[in-house]
Amino acid sequence: MGAAGGLYWDWGSNTMRFDDVVRHLGTDLYRYAFWLARDRQQAEDIVQEALLRGWRAYPRLRSRAAVKSWLFSIVRNEYLRAMETSSRQPQSLDGLDPADERGVDPGVEMREALMALPASYAEPLALQVLGGFSCAEIAAMVGTTEGATMTRLTRARQALRRLIEPVKALRGGRS
């Protein structure tokens, strides 16, 4: 038995009710969707659709301990599905081409630097930092190897450093 005068049933953290799941993960799912779509309205639509799909499938989910990675994966699939049905081209989530960074002016703030990163770099960063997933978990979610995920994350951070360091150097010079 749980709280609220014994009326509620406490199933523990591994067996959250779907409403609790929405409350706990909604924000992180939105942020992940934003870094995929780079558009606020679209991110919200993606999360809503993903959660509706999630709600329908939730009772069939065998391991509720895995609910977090499962919902992040649904958001990812929903983004790809939404891109398929729209005229917009999805950002490549697989590419690992340093040439993607060539069009970016150095000397930008972190948020701008992230916006300038290709989705193939920004996505694993969002999964790692917002979702708290390990390289192995991210690899399983995006269908790649752990080594490739580590490489992508390392290169993403290197790219960010290159982009923001001129600003930091300028600030340091002023102070």
Add this chain to the structure above:
Amino acid sequence: MNCLDYRRLLAAGEAETLEMKTHRLQCIACAGQWRENAELERELRAALAVEIPPGFEERLRNAVVLSRRRFLAAAGVAAAAAGAGAYAWLWRDGPLALDCIEFVMKDEAKSILLGAMPRAEAEAALAGTMPLERIERVGQVRHVGPCPFNGAMAYHVVLAVPQGKVTLLVMPEGRVGGTQRASRDGLYASVVELRKGSLGVIGSDSALVKSVVGALRT
């Protein structure tokens, strides 16, 4: 772990393990690298945490609730189509349905106070009659507990759906032989036969009872 291993993991942003921490505490150069990295990680976390649009969480909740309503409505329509006249709500009081109402009026609170079953036990107890997962597709389960009812062991389930609260009495033993309904003191009950056992649904709204019965049998 050597410096190369440590820095490879650090550069990829992996969470610090005990092994990594042990190395950092013993290596001044890697500790310096860790401090430099910590600033980047702080900035990165802040930058990734884009602002949430006003009203977003409420819109999400509403979307999920709306989806449940549609599901219940669709289940009701499907049940009506499948059962044709069987779902015409004729309030001929059946004795078992009246007992269900009496249970809610006299014994429900006591049953809840006696305590709920652990989830694993509830899953096992309901599996053969009305699986818990099926009930959870319809609404939020607030309580599952054993209760003696109609001379046998039954299971008392409190279910919250968007339109309100209903009580389920899952009776693994004995079949009602058709469908019974009753209405008394503002409560409505329907008892239906399942493949194994019977199910009583009790609520304060006849349409709600009907739609929950339909959803649970779909």
